[in-house]
Amino acid sequence: MRYRFAAALFFSSVLGAQAQVTPERADIPLTAAQDVQFRALLPDLRCLVCQNESLADSQASLALDLKYEVRGLVASGKSDAEIKKYLTDRYGDFVLFKPPFAPRTFLLWFGPALLVLLGVITALAYVRKSRKSAVPTPAVDAEALRKLLDEQE
Amino acid sequence: MRFAIPLVVLVGLLALFVVGLQHDPRELPSPLIGKAAPAFDLPVIAFPKAEIPPTRMTTADLKGKPKLVNFFASWCAGCQVEHPFLMQLRVSGQAELVGVDYKDADKDVRAWLAQRGNPYTPILADLDGKVGIDWGVYGVPETFVLDGNGVIIYKQIGPMTAEAWETKIKPLLGKAS
Structure with missing residues (x-):
């Protein structure tokens, strides 16, 4: 019983943080082609509240509102570019x-490509420099070496 | 000398991190700054007594004096935080506040204001949040600062603070008027 009360309290506080007035709205009817456009568009649009979710996934109050707006724009025959402009003009x-x-x-x-290019240039410069300054291998004195080996035996 | 370049790179990166980490990823720059306030036509919530017939207010009514347009709601926690400061602005006569009650029930906002005081002249009702979308609101409270021509010159995301008022908004209003 106490748990049930706690759960009710918890959910009421969670819901309390949400907008309380969400007008009941029927989905705006779309033609088959518009439905395809609508579904393709949503994953490209970000939910501003839960920033890593798309409008397609989000259940946030604002996301639902924006989905409704986008649906209305699709239904009125707007192109993807026009709908994106509608959203970027505001957000x-x-x-x-x-x-x-x-x-x-x-x-x-281009930033990432520039960084890679910079890395390649740095690496090449480093390799070239170390190759140039490498200590030349000392010439082997064959005579001295043979003498040394002979002594060993 | 050998360490000069790595040192410069390190200092550069650290500077980048310091700047980058101070950014609040939840604060999105508004594309509306420098532009005229988006058009609206909203019913006025007459407070404390309802007015019959109810009046409406449009964008044109925002012109004249600089104003703060504050999107708030009785269900919003941040709005409780900023409310005392808004009252202070109202009482000291430093700013005219237009409240836009965002997705809220009439009786809830009346109870909220009756309990805490009303900093707004007037209060508008954005029942379905459509005007909020037009203004690029993504989480109440948000406050737009308008100059006398009805152009948005600043947007405060989240609760209005004394610091933001003193360091950012006041200087802007000084320039605008």
């Missing part, structure tokens, strides 16, 4: 899992 590039390819993101796209 910035972060809402997209894949950042756009633009001058301000060049560092992001």
